[in-house]
Amino acid sequence: MDSLKSKSNPVPALERGARILDLVARSRSFLSLSEISRELKIARSSVHTLCHTLINLELLIRRSDQTFQLGPHVMRWSNAFSLQSDVATEFASIWDHETELPGATITLTVLEGAEVIYIAARNSAWSNTRIDFRTGMRLPAAFTATGKAFLSHMSDFEVRRLYPEGLPPVRTPRSVQDVDNLLKELQEIRQRGYSCDDEQVAEGIVCFGAAVLDSRNRPIAGVAVSLPNESVDEGVQKKAIANVKRIATQLSHRMGADLHGPTNPVRS
Known part of the structure; x- marks a missing residue:
C-alpha cells in the first residue's frame, strides 16, 4: 500500500530539485537564482534552499558571478549509467522481437x-557457409557495414x-x-542515414548497418543485418534498412541518446 501511495505522491522537494538540474543542464548560459525562479515559477526562497542543498551534494556549483552550473556528482551518475548500460545485453533483449527477416544474420560491433x-x-x-560472425572476431572497419557507420561520424581528416x-x-x-x-x-x-557493405567483406553477402549512439550522441556500437545477395530485392532491401535503423534507434534510446536534440556535425 505504501509503495502505491509513494508512486502517486512524489516528493515535491525532490521533484523541484530535479527540475532545477534539468534546467541548468539544458540552458545555453549560466543561470542566476532569480532566473531559475522565474523560469520554473518556483518561489525564490525555495529555489535558494534547493540550490544550497544541491551545492552541498555536489550536484550544482555556484560560480563567482553567482550563477550555477552542474557539479561533479552528476558525472559520477553518468559514469555509473554507462557502466550499467550494457549495449550487448540490450541488443540481445530486442533482436528477436525486432527482426522481421528470419533468414538474416544480425551483428553488433564496437570500434577499436x-x-x-x-x-x-x-x-x-x-551465413555459416560464407562467413561465420563470432564474438571477438575482428574485421577492417573500412569494409564492414558497422565500421562504415562508425567512420561516417568522423571528419574526413580523422x-x-x-x-x-x-x-x-x-x-x-x-x-x-x-x-x-x-x-x-x-x-x-551521412546523407541517407545508413551504411552498406555490398560484398566487401565476403562474396555473396550484403550488409546494412547503423550506429548506436550514447548519451553524448556519439557512436558506441554498430548494428548490422546481413543477407545473401541473391535474396536481396528492392522490397527486402527496404525492410532490412528499416529494420536495422529501428534496432539502432531503440538501442540508442536505451543508451541515453538524445534522438530529438541537435546532432553532432561532421566537418569535411
Missing part, C-alpha cells in the same frame, strides 16, 4: 582503431589520420580500395 570487434552475433544457417598508409588489403574484389573512395562512401552514408 581501424577495426571493428564483434561483441554479439546471431548467425543464420546460410578518417585519413586513421589510415596514414592507406587501407588494409582488400577482402573481395568489391572491397573499397583507397581512402578517397572510402570518403565518398562515408559522405553518402
Whole structure:
C-alpha cells in the first residue's frame, strides 16, 4: 500500500530539485537564482534552499558571478549509467522481437582503431557457409557495414589520420580500395542515414548497418543485418534498412541518446 501511495505522491522537494538540474543542464548560459525562479515559477526562497542543498551534494556549483552550473556528482551518475548500460545485453533483449527477416544474420560491433570487434552475433544457417560472425572476431572497419557507420561520424581528416598508409588489403574484389573512395562512401552514408557493405567483406553477402549512439550522441556500437545477395530485392532491401535503423534507434534510446536534440556535425 505504501509503495502505491509513494508512486502517486512524489516528493515535491525532490521533484523541484530535479527540475532545477534539468534546467541548468539544458540552458545555453549560466543561470542566476532569480532566473531559475522565474523560469520554473518556483518561489525564490525555495529555489535558494534547493540550490544550497544541491551545492552541498555536489550536484550544482555556484560560480563567482553567482550563477550555477552542474557539479561533479552528476558525472559520477553518468559514469555509473554507462557502466550499467550494457549495449550487448540490450541488443540481445530486442533482436528477436525486432527482426522481421528470419533468414538474416544480425551483428553488433564496437570500434577499436581501424577495426571493428564483434561483441554479439546471431548467425543464420546460410551465413555459416560464407562467413561465420563470432564474438571477438575482428574485421577492417573500412569494409564492414558497422565500421562504415562508425567512420561516417568522423571528419574526413580523422578518417585519413586513421589510415596514414592507406587501407588494409582488400577482402573481395568489391572491397573499397583507397581512402578517397572510402570518403565518398562515408559522405553518402551521412546523407541517407545508413551504411552498406555490398560484398566487401565476403562474396555473396550484403550488409546494412547503423550506429548506436550514447548519451553524448556519439557512436558506441554498430548494428548490422546481413543477407545473401541473391535474396536481396528492392522490397527486402527496404525492410532490412528499416529494420536495422529501428534496432539502432531503440538501442540508442536505451543508451541515453538524445534522438530529438541537435546532432553532432561532421566537418569535411
